[in-house]
Amino acid sequence: MPAGQYRVKGTADERAQAREQLRAELLAAARAAAAEGGGFENVTMRAVADRVGYTAPIVYQSFANKRALLLGVVDVGFAELADRLDAARGAVDAEAGMLPAVAAAYWEFAAADPHLYRLMHNLPDVPFGTPDAPPSAIRCFEVLKDTVRTAAPGHPATAYDDDAAADLLWAHLHGLVSLTLEGRIKGGPARGRDLLTELTAAFASARATP
Amino acid sequence: MPAGQYRVKGTADERAQAREQLRAELLAAARAAAAEGGGFENVTMRAVADRVGYTAPIVYQSFANKRALLLGVVDVGFAELADRLDAARGAVDAEAGMLPAVAAAYWEFAAADPHLYRLMHNLPDVPFGTPDAPPSAIRCFEVLKDTVRTAAPGHPATAYDDDAAADLLWAHLHGLVSLTLEGRIKGGPARGRDLLTELTAAFASARATP
DNA sequence: CTCATTTTCTAACGATGTTAGACAACTCTG
DNA sequence: CAGAGTTGTCTAACATCGTTAGAAAATGAG
Structure with missing residues (x-):
């Protein structure tokens, strides 16, 4: 995937809302990764991002x-x-x-x-x-x-x-x-x-x- | 320190005993490292080895x-x-x-x-x-x-x-x-x-x- | 004294959290 | 509708971690 394929298009408001949804998806992805991987110690930033179809740095947009x-x-x-x-x-x-x-x-x-x-x-x-x-x-x-x-x-x-x-x-x-x-x-x-x-x-x- | 400065010299029995003591020292070092570093999650193989004056691979002689x-x-x-x-x-x-x-x-x-x-x-x-x-x-x-x-x-x-x-x-x-x-x-x-x-x-x- | 064994280290691998920087896709203004 | 500017996304890299392989040095045994 060549860098920069947008997932979400639309007005600024629509995208702010989409960021909130991404946040929720990341939380759910972390839970799912823990369930499959045997605990949150094994949860990886890359794996969480993967699970929502992104790469690792995406997570840092929603969480420090x-x-x-x-x-x-x-x-x-x-x-x-x-x-x-x-x-x-x-x-x-x-x-x-x-x-x-x-x-x-x-x-x-x-x-x-x-x-x-x-x-x-x-x-x-x-x-x-x-x-x-x-x-x-x-x-x-x-x-x-x-x-x-x-x-x-x-x-x-x-x-x-x-x-x-x-x-x-x-x-x-x-x-x-x-x-x-x-x-x-x-x-x-x-x-x-x-x-x-x-x-x-x-x-x-x-x-x-x- | 050039590779291979022996800590313990003596007969095979003396050295077997020394290995047991090293094992105990490593356990104590891990505890100390956890106390200073804020938990065992932050305990590092290198830090444990350092604390007893060795390098990391030494730990693997006593623990898998x-x-x-x-x-x-x-x-x-x-x-x-x-x-x-x-x-x-x-x-x-x-x-x-x-x-x-x-x-x-x-x-x-x-x-x-x-x-x-x-x-x-x-x-x-x-x-x-x-x-x-x-x-x-x-x-x-x-x-x-x-x-x-x-x-x-x-x-x-x-x-x-x-x-x-x-x-x-x-x-x-x-x-x-x-x-x-x-x-x-x-x-x-x-x-x-x-x-x-x-x-x-x-x-x-x-x-x-x- | 020589040799085989044991001890110890250095160097490296892949994986991890995290950051910087590049670039493309999009929206917005005129 | 064209350019500018913003924003989303990725690649590449860094330091650090657990772990392993292999080399080199020091030693005890014969």
Whole structure:
């Protein structure tokens, strides 16, 4: 292909819009490359560009560097997770069923795209406590907070501070999911999934010692 | 340095022993390089070799490739963790204090060398459920099992199978430690440490719902 | 003292992230 | 509708990385 075959023609507005679409395609391409190549460590700028029919330098028009690309994927991932958690919370009739439902949605998200889940939790230096944390991640945490508030209001950690129980729930979920994903749980994903049920039951019934 | 200045002279036995020591020095060098360079992803074969006064190809005499070197570091890490957990379990008088003590040792291990902790839990495809799991990692889990058996015998998950409660404890510890290490817990390590206390209290007092 | 072995290095390969610079294709202005 | 200017895209290159081959030097053994 001789340099300079335009993909997109039209007014300046149309092209700005096309650049946004290219950005989204690059994010999807990175995800697909990770799924096929066994993790985001093996994702290559050239491979990502190839997947959308371009050469490597194209990526640098939408992202400053590889880390920025991966940060974009992380953001997409948290948005997707927040949507699923929210949907699971909404599709529940009895309050008691809310905690297992949200936990199940969390589990299924990780199982559906383990590489994405790993990236979301292992990429270094993603801002989280700070104000410039990804809004999608904050949304995830809000769902967890609400879940704890309605489905496990008596958890002993609420005595520490308002968010403590939600933090612990997140830690419990992430710990079990993460260990299972890395093959650290004897019995594999099947038993890991059963342990998740035990986990939610124990969390919901935890009370301060009399 | 003109090629071929021997470091070690002496009989064949002396040199075999020296090769083992070089192996250990390389493992330590990798750890040091990770500590200074911000993670094992930035550890370079050349840097590791440099640190022990050699050039890169030397590493391949002790390790088949970079992954083998990192696996060696993981093994050393689990051995160290097992020692610390074991020591914490032993240095406790009342049975009730055992769970917090072991959890504290776990926490301090991760805090002392976060990069090592991350490597131990994030390096892909480390065998764990299988018979060729690192014995050091199995030792870690044995201590956790014993801790649960004596300090939280009534945990509801024990109804599922004998190891379930220990698996959950491991997941709880790892989840909180991991989220804190990655800056995912609002309030940072200080609050994370407090949440660990809440976690152990909740775990110890968990009982099946009547 | 000679020789075979062992240790260590230099040099190189392909792949990677990233940048600079060239050039062609397009839009816009007159 | 013609030229100018902008913008999209590529090729080529750089430094660095993991890794390997092969040469050269130093040593222990006979």
